[in-house]
Amino acid sequence: MTQIDSISLDLDLQAIRSQFPILSRTINDKPLVYLDNAATSQKPRCVIDTLSDYYGRYNANIHRGIHTLAEEATLAYEATRFTAQEFIGAASAEEIIFSRGTTEGINLVAYTWGRQHISAGDEILISGMEHHSNIVPWQILCQEKNAVLKVIPVTDEGELSMEVYKSLLSEKTKLVSIVQVSNALGTVNPVKEMIDAAHAVGAKVLVDGAQSAVHLDIDVQDLDCDFFAFSGHKVYAPTGIGVLYGKKELLESMPVFHGGGEMIKEVSFEETTYNDLPYKYEAGTPNIADTIALKTALDFIQNIGKATIRKHENELLAYATTQLESIPGLRIIGKAKEKVSLVSFVVKGIHPQDIGILLDNLGIAVRTGHHCTQPLMKRFGIPGTVRASFAMYNTKEEIDILIAGMHKSIKMLS
């Protein structure tokens, strides 16, 4: 790497932090140390301003009105679609469906493509590290259709066994629905390799990008996944907005999901014809403000650069891992070779919840519990973990505060 490259990849942390108003909050008279980014990221000022600007200046219903406000709102709303398209490398903007979030995106596929294509005896393959939202929709579908849900096992290191995965694939496999990055372990799964193997047996692949979209460069065309879902609120955008990507030919051939306004072409009491993509899947007045703010958030990330962010986050991951491992009795759950900036751990003889309560008193926000991955916790034989997850604005000093907090909590609880 040349010197110029290394300079250009260094994040101006103070400048970044100053753009997130919430980071100047105090909790219990201590500065907030926010390490729960895998649950939701904080929002930069520009995203917050976008929301108030929309409501204060051009709030209107979109796609229908002929007045100025409606036109401005429609243009801003549709601009997000192009930005989202670029963000994940989709071939066309019609392949970008706005949803409430990853969960709704997965459910949309389960209730439309799933109902159309899954029948008795078919197999759907998921992994042992899925979030409940990538388990339950498929369970519902399999029960309804008498299909079989199969699970790729997780190794002790917290990786997926590729050997077992390939042995599970057969012509019965109709869908592989897989998380790209585990929310509980931080593992980055080799989805490209998995997609190729699935396609070789004729299966479609949905990638749950809830955790990956904020950390990794996403190129759905390079991955060749059939569906990709992610949530706005984990990429510095507001809650209640997400994106479902689907290959155009698939989305076109799938049945509709929600019926209502916007998703129709012609309605009579005898028959309704449906709108073209992407509107076919966007019934009703959408979440306009948050969609517009999603663009601001994605632009914000791209302006800093994912490579720059990744470099900083990798440093945080390495530092946190080393520091946490030096704590006696602490065991990191998830030691995959490829991880994002997230560390899950348990401490011998101490319930994760007790640690979470004490850390909160120190102003440190972590997540404790099963992280909506109960089967994964069962696999590791633990009730849950403490999870510290880092974003672009976190610092090594904050990790030092976490480590000091851990020492203090363990002392109080032992």
Added chain:
Amino acid sequence: MSQQAILEIEKEIIEDFALFDSWEDKYEYIIDLGKKLPVLDEEHKIADNKIKGCQSTVWLVAAYEDGRVFFKADSDAVIVKGLVSMLIKVLSGHRPEEILEAKLDFIREIGMMTHLAQTRSNGLLSMIKQMKNYALAYQTLQGLENK
């Protein structure tokens, strides 16, 4: 023992907590209570006695003797167990009607409401409801016997 007794115990707890100047002292006291609470026999740790929170679990058993309800409980998390210990101290050994009338304001007074508000993460609020359910059941039972 009358309703006054429950309030008396609550008052004592509030007075104890008033002596602590830091959150550390407060939580160390609760952790200590949790550790000192006798472990519930494994035979009682069955599904019927389990009050499952999203993160931690509480087990609760009740017995009725001489018109009074006695509680025993346990939790897998020590801070919750400390709070459980206080609830037992306040409610156990009283008549059903006294338990049913108890408002348990001490929880707010000692700044522990936040743990009750987290209904999903621990079974504390459900535990209080369950203690009152037992009291109601025993009260009903007694009413039937007296007829």
